[in-house]
Amino acid sequence: MVCLPLTGFISDRWGRRIAVAFSAFNACWLGATRYFANTYIVFVFLQFLESSLGNGAYTACFILLMEIVGPKYRVIIGTLTQTFFSVGQVTVGLIAWVVPDWRNLTLIIYLPQIISVSYLWIMTESIRWHMSKGRYDKSEETLRKMAKANGKVLSQKSLDALKNSAQEFKIKQDMMKENMKNEPWLIAIVFQHKAILVRCIVSPILWVTMTFVYYGMSINAVNLSGNRYLNYVAVSMVQIPGYWTAMFLLDRIGRRPVLMGAYWICAICLLAYIFVPEGQYVVSLCLYLIGSYCSATVVTALYIYTTELYPTKYRHRLFAFSSAVGRIGSLLAPLSPALVNLDIFISIILLGY
Numbered sequence: 001m002v003c004l005p006l007t008g009f010i011s012d013r014w015g016r017r018i019a020v021a022f023s024a025f026n027a028c029w030l031g032a033t034r035y036f037a038n039t040y041i042v043f044v045f046l047q048f049l050e051s052s053l054g055n056g057a058y059t060a061c062f063i064l065l066m067e068i069v070g071p072k073y074r075v076i077i078g079t080l081t082q083t084f085f086s087v088g089q090v091t092v093g094l095i096a097w098v099v100p101d102w103r104n105l106t107l108i109i110y111l112p113q114i115i116s117v118s119y120l121w122i123m124t125e126s127i128r129w130h131m132s133k134g135r136y137d138k139s140e141e142t143l144r145k146m147a148k149a150n151g152k153v154l155s156q157k158s159l160d161a162l163k164n165s166a167q168e169f170k171i172k173q174d175m176m177k178e179n180m181k182n183e184p185w186l187i188a189i190v191f192q193h194k195a196i197l198v199r200c201i202v203s204p205i206l207w208v209t210m211t212f213v214y215y216g217m218s219i220n221a222v223n224l225s226g227n228r229y230l231n232y233v234a235v236s237m238v239q240i241p242g243y244w245t246a247m248f249l250l251d252r253i254g255r256r257p258v259l260m261g262a263y264w265i266c267a268i269c270l271l272a273y274i275f276v277p278e279g280q281y282v283v284s285l286c287l288y289l290i291g292s293y294c295s296a297t298v299v300t301a302l303y304i305y306t307t308e309l310y311p312t313k314y315r316h317r318l319f320a321f322s323s324a325v326g327r328i329g330s331l332l333a334p335l336s337p338a339l340v341n342l343d344i345f346i347s348i349i350l351l352g353y
Contacts, residue, residue: 007056008320011063016126017119019060024116027054031110035103057116058085067126079247079300086243086296089218089236097229136163199309200318206259207326210302213266214295215333217288223337224288225281238289242296255305259298266294 003023011019030050037043058081065077092109099105124146130139140159147154221235222228242262249258269291276284310318 002052003055005320005324006052007060010056011060012129015129016060016064016067017123020057020064020123021117021120023054023057023060024113024119025054026050027057028110028113028116030054031113032107035106064123064126067128075247075250075304078303079243082243082296082300083240086236086239089239090233093229093233093236097233196310196318200321203306203309203318203322204325206302207306207322208329209263210295210298210329211326212329212333214299215330216336217292217295219333220337221288221292224285226285231285234285234289235292238293239296242293243300245293246297246300250301250304255301255308259301259305262294262297262301266291266298269294 007019007023010022027050030046030053034043034046034050037046062078062081065081066074069077095108096105099108124142125138127139127142130136130142140163143159144154218232218235221232224231246258246262269287273284273287273291276287306322307319
């Protein structure tokens, strides 16, 4: 909740590359510093700092990718990004299996992130970000580099179109700034329109449940019977086809059917899990994996569905509001395994409901 607005400010002010390098560097040194934590308070404090200053690389990279590719490929690229998120989870699970000591595991996971600082020289900045700052020359330079890397030659017509779009963008920005002076606060606009108000109430609830279930299932995987590392890896791996299922179905049967269908199937599988007789490891694991698969489908569907719910003019701010409230779910998810001390199925029941 602290990281999102901070990374957004850095990304919009100084560029996507700076935001990525800033987050990666902070994740590297703050994460590795936890190796020396000798008390729980120090560990939690360093964890808070690392989460606040070093967890923004994912969102910055996501925005950079969306701004580089055309609209035709954005859904595919977005799904690929989420796929590699799960690949990272699988990698962490396998490393933890080989290196169970948390101190050594911390160093192995965080120290390699120092390589990400080299992105400042390897990555090109977003053309759209350059244009938003009125840097047409930088936009043209970046576009020429991309064309050269792809073996293409930019025509003068394309460059003229880029320049015209940059000028149009600047005019629109100036008009928006002028209009915002006379525009009421966003919260007043929300309460003036019933449809927007209802969406601002329902959408954050969907986000809270999504983050709670998605992260909760990954965290609670270690409490399943069998090898805790293999269970975690299996839960992370099964999320990958869940992302691609959403991508395949969203444009074919619609956003709401995919979203609600995945929610319901996930809930049914988790509630059925508690009735599986003891010793039926395969059945219980299959139900849990199907639930995790559906939770990944919900993630992809909800990201796309939420962006389409709000008016274009207020989309970014209202989407950020839904996402920020949704972090309540990810805050509560790590607490769910503690409920095992009361009853082994309480956390599963909460995830199902």
